Amino acid sequence: MDITDFYDTFFEEAEELLADMERYLLELDVDEPDVEQLNAIFRAAHSIKGGAGTFGFDILQRTTHLFENLLDHTRKGELKLRRDIVDTFLETKDMLSDQLDAYRNSDEPDQEAFERICQTLQRIALEEIGQDLEDGAPPAPKPEPEPEPEPTGGPEEAGSGGSGKRIVSLLNVGEKDRQLLVEELGQLGEVVSHEGDEACYEVTLLSTDSNDDIEAVMCFIVDADQVKIRDAGGEPSSQAEPQPAVAKTQAEPAQAAASPAEPVAAASASKPAGGAKPSKSKPAKAKGAGESTSIRVSVDKVDQIINLVGELIITQSMLDQTVSEMENAADSALQNGMSLLQRNARDLQESVMSIRMIPMDFVFSRFPRVVRETAGKLGKDIELVTEGESTELDKSLTERIIDPLTHLVRNSLDHGIEAPDVREAAGKPRTGKLVLSAKHQGGNIIIEVIDDGAGLNRDKLLAKARESGLPVSDTMSDDEVWQLIFAPGFSTAKEVTDVSGRGVGMDVVKRNIQGMGGHVQIMSTPGEGTTIRIVLPLTLAILDGMSIKVGNEMFILPLSAVLESLQPAKEDLYAMAGDDVVLKVRDEYLPVVAVHEALDVPQAKTELTETIAVIVQGEGRRYALLVDDLVGQQQVVVKNLETNYRKVPGVSAATILGDGSVALILDITGLHRLSRAKKEKRRPEQHTTLEALTEKELEI
Structure with a gap:
């Protein structure tokens, strides 16, 4: 199995961990830092280091190792925080983000920047606590096995960093994942033996890494509750601080580091967020063991579903219109069926749209x-x-x-x-x-x-x-x-x-x-x-619109831009310079835009007093659009006209109506500019500046 299959999951989870790390750093009170916040920052760095080691991202692993050591001294009270030290921590977080982006793009991180931040962290450690951060650096990928005395302490001592022979039990893990996990454990030490079945597969490991490090690496592939670690003497290792499940597949999210008091909003209810220590009284799982309450889905897949639901809504509208025109439309069963389809289609549309909504x-x-x-x-x-x-x-x-x-x-x-x-x-x-x-x-x-x-x-x-x-x-x-x-x-x-x-x-x-x-x-x-x-x-995929008719053409106005509509009276229309016209509405003079002139629509009403003026707002200004008729309000599925056809002046997008015809969605300000441009072409001798236009008006 190719371990690169899990890269995307690691990158996404590491980004979440870094985002939470920044949030906690910004919230820190340098005079009285909250211990839980310091622990959460430390756990975030620890989790990233474990994943980086798994995937061979050496520079990212080395940076997080130094950062983790300095954070460890901080949470133990050995390093007193100051604003400039927190600023350095934030710079380190930015460096980790840059390194992550480099690995995501299959590049090598900036070596000079890496060396610079390492020197800065080392300087802080030497000046403030008099210790080299490289002490206790992570071991080489495959160290020579050395006989170690088995830990004699209790479970807590073994789990917190005991070394030597460990038995790692994999519960309900498939064969491919087992093979991958055995390979990864081999990077942490010497695999003495491995045997068992899918229900319980046991790996005997000689390693100097702590149980936390072993578990953090494994939890990028399986859930935490599928891993049990104990020393070879039969004493179970402590599970008091299990690492979170980062991902079993790319569809299973792991949550960012957070303390129990401030859980990440999207965190699964069944497990702690991103390495956060669970509360002493474990909450009951909402679902079966190992089952996640959320999944990670590509945005492209969601967009594809939204597009298909949009097509379904259009088809439903076409059926509804066809049924309404049938002679036997009074058939109650058919009408009830169409009403139910319309209601279900709308509910489906709202549910799918909510998937794209984020806080x-x-x-x-x-x-x-x-x-x-x-x-x-x-x-x-x-x-x-x-x-x-x-x-x-x-x-x-x-x-x-x-x-x-x-x-x-x-x-x-x-x-x-x-x-x-x-x-x-x-x-x-x-x-x-x-x-x-x-x-x-x-x-x-x-x-x-x-x-x-x-x-x-x-x-x-x-x-x-x-x-x-x-x-x-x-x-x-x-x-x-x-x-x-x-x-x-x-x-x-x-x-x-x-x-x-x-x-x-x-x-x-x-x-x-x-x-x-x-x-x-x-x-x-x-x-x-x-x-x-x-x-x-709220979204660009669905639009509440007002259907208007100009000549034999149907157009859509964004309902959010429509203020009111009225039939203009002759005494409220004023001719300006050239063929400009304004409409007086409650002591305000609004530029008049005749839609049929701007878009060259034939067979439209040309007598101003016979049209309907729709008062709209765009770019902070109000305009009076002259149309033939108001048809009604409806929710439409927005289609990108520029992608599917070409850019059309005065038009922002398009939609498909119930009869299968295409209706253009008008761009208010674009329509006004188009109307002005056409009027200027018809009077080339006129100056186009506002100052010149004002002079002409004064002459009149």
């Missing part, structure tokens, strides 16, 4: 490190508060929102929250507060970045905008002024720093969020702080 803690857990390092560079004291970590969002969106959210957080720390002395002079606490929150609202998720800083300065933003050549006026609303910070190249920073000031990033943030079907809102109060709100759809 926002996946995103928020990255920011304690960002806030710590950024605040350190800026010389500010920041308290980070997270709310709504259990709120779920589609996995694809959580990965795409991390970069924009990171930029917003760094921007709040740099521009929003004042320096401690400035805050104190203003009567505020020296420590600033940054809140990350997430909550569901209808079919959307609301993510907010809230700071209690100085807030946005309207006059300063307008002055900077004029200096940058942006078209602004003193009559602009606050919302419009706040949106100026998203203009390309716009920055109010007095000087360029490592954190910000180059005028790049905020416009990219806005484009990325709009690319996910969302938008950004800003609320700010001078002297009190700023709230940046991101509104995103």
Whole structure:
């Protein structure tokens, strides 16, 4: 059996262990460190070292060995923590992540970086505790067997690090796994004998490794409860601290290191998380022995299922429409059957979609490190508060929102929250507060970045905008002024720093969020702080839409963008320069976009007062879309038009309707730009700048 079959499992589990290691390091109180947190960090390093040794990842094993030794001195109280030492531990964690990525990509880790971090760890050990971390280094892969006296202590002594002859019992392990395990045990010492059957296969081993190390290596292949270790004298080894089952196959997850008081959210209820010590009273297993309560599945497989369920929903809609048009549609049995199919298909769709949903803690857990390092560079004291970590969002969106959210957080720390002395002079606490929150609202998720800083300065933003050549006026609303910070190249920073000031990033943030079907809102109060709100759809695979008809064509508008609909009256329509038209809605003048003109749809209504105006919002602005009819609301399966056909201006995606026809899903802002471009082509003599357009309007 090829041991590389287990690489993916090891990489995924090691990533989880490193993520938890970082979380515990950031939570550590350097003055009074929590023993359980130190133990959890130590166990994470220990588990990674065991797996790295199994798979022959030498540099990763050597790094974790040194780190583990230093952590051992820390948890025993021999090394007193300081902030700079914790920073070094975090750098070591980053180095382990880099080494893991290198091995994942079949590369060798950076040798210079490895030597540098090893020297740093050694220096700390020598200066703080006067000991070389290489003492007690792991033995060579196949040491010469030496007769060792059998341990005379009790089970606890043997299990904690006894050496010599051990009997390893494998319970309910298949033949292929047994062969692989015997080979791996041979790397830890000398296999004297091995015999038995699938129910109980016993391996006699001569090894200087501890039982914990032996078990940690084996648990990358089998579950912990399938392994029993005892010394050759018949005394069972201690099982007081069993290592977690990392994986029996690539589909079985092992949980990251965590203490019993803070279990990993996704941890199996039947076993401790990632090497965490179980409670003294063992909880009853929810299922049979050795059976995991969760599985690890490739995202590609989930996407394939979601796609198939989408096709099923489309087929169900087609059947429903066909049945409704049949002459004998009154047949109650047929109607009941279709209603049941529709209900079951919707339940199936929701269940499958929930598989892709993961908690926002996946995103928020990255920011304690960002806030710590950024605040350190800026010389500010920041308290980070997270709310709504259990709120779920589609996995694809959580990965795409991390970069924009990171930029917003760094921007709040740099521009929003004042320096401690400035805050104190203003009567505020020296420590600033940054809140990350997430909550569901209808079919959307609301993510907010809230700071209690100085807030946005309207006059300063307008002055900077004029200096940058942006078209602004003193009559602009606050919302419009706040949106100026998203203009390309716009920055109010007095000087360029490592954190910000180059005028790049905020416009990219806005484009990325709009690319996910969302938008950004800003609320700010001078002297009190700023709230940046991101509104995103829960998923990009399913869309709640409004069906509209233009000519003989059917289109879909995202329901989240629709505010209201009305029939425009002649007295509310105003002609502007050229053939521009605006619609007055409650003292607000909205640009009019005729869908039939923008998309060249024939046989559509051209008389404005005969159409229906759908008031929509995109990129913080409102528009009036003129359509022929409103057909209704429906949930549609989103199909990527660019992948399956080509990019179409004014269109974001497509879907298949119940009659089998394709309907285009409109892009609000793209449609407005397309409409403007076509009008400009029809009047080439007109200037295209906003200033020139305003002059023309004044002449009229």
